[in-house]
Amino acid sequence: MMKKTWPVIWLSAGLFPTWVQADVQLYGKINLAFETIAAKGAKDGRDIESMQRVTSNLSYIGFRGSEDLGNGLSAIWQVEQDINPDECRQCGFANRNSYVGLKGQWGRLLAGRHDIYWTSHIPGMDRRIISTGIAGSILSLFGTFGGYAPRADRPTAPLTGGRAPNVLRYETPSWYGVSSTLSFSTAEKQGVSQSDPWAVQGELDYKDAKLAANVVWLESRDSNGFLGSGYTHYPPSMTVEGTRSRAVKAVAMYHFGSGTVLGVGFERLETRFPEGKVSRNAYGVHLGQTLSPAAYMGVHLGQADDVESHVSGGATTQDTGARFISLIGSYSLSKRTLLFAEYARILNDSNAAYTFVSTANLNDSTVGRVAGKGADPRTLMVGINHTF
Secondary structure, X not given: OHHHHHHHHHHHHOOOOHHXXXXXXXXXXXXXXXXXXXXXXXXXXXXXXXXXEEEXXXXXXXXXXXXXXXXXXXXXXXXXXXXXXXXXXXXXXXXXXXXXXXXXXXXXXXEEEEEEOOOOOHHHOOOOHHHOOHHXXXXXXXXXXXXXXXXXXXXXXXXXXXXXXXXXXXXXXXXXXXXXXXXXXXXXXXOHHHOOOEEEEEEEEEEOOOEEEEEEEXXXXXXXXXXXXXXXXXXXXXXXXOOEEEEEEEEEEEEOOOOEEEEEEEEEEEEEEOOEEEEEEEEEEEEEEEOOOOEEEEEEEXXXXXXXXXXXXXXXXXXXXXXXXXXXXEEEOOOOEEEEEEEEEEEEXXXXXXXXXXXXOOOEXXXXXXXXXXXXXXXXXXXXXXXX
């Protein structure tokens, strides 16, 4: 334990030689909240009664740096990992965006582990959520079919996209506020039946002082849309050979001069099994208001339509939609420290099982705690976020 701790202590205390730490930055975020959470109303009676806990909302630590190679070219690197200070079940070294690459006037070229698709909407919908409670994210609806599976042996991915392994990524420089990325991920034959899952993502962004907009497209094969989120391998239950998954998402947020922000988003998911296609649409709106230089309040509203299925003999798609609401309030004590309160709730139809996306999720199959379809997850939390 002590041997593993010393390098971080030395780096933090400045005990490394100057030449070692000259291009190295230590950074991160610790976000902890006291939370009351439950899911009630399941049609089969599998409710989750109210419980209290301390929840980590995507806390992490990272190291990054660069080396000037001359002629406008730099070598860049980053190693980042989850740190759930309350209880860390899925932590692991370099399990977040971690890579090495080159940077120049032509952009950046990276190789390693990197987000693909699922976080691209943040500037247009979830920017405030990153420093509050992650349960209030529109990802409670975006990126998932809400537990729908046309057949028991044809599951749909719980999260389309993810922090994918084996990524090659090119990022263009910004030109009049417009930039784009192209990413490719291969699982190196980690799927079932020696399948070869891969995915490709294209993304277009626009940012200026008032407007942030994003359009992203994802195409994957054999991975069933699941690209790994903190995992080294694709879960066998999610990799279905012969599947083709496609996701398209568009979001935009506008900052009005009065301190009001309005964000809108749309997403369409499609998974093509050998037996037929499954698809669904979802929508989101964020309205927020800056009350003072330190205070902010906002509301998220979302809707997932019923799933459409063309798999013969598949499960019913009736009542597979959901609605979502979250309310957040935050107060900045400094540039690095923020207090927040959040309420979030999902209103599932009787055959839907949408749930919160977070590192301390409501459902926990390892202890047999999984809400039934039709249950409505809800959470109330107060917490503190500190970045460094």
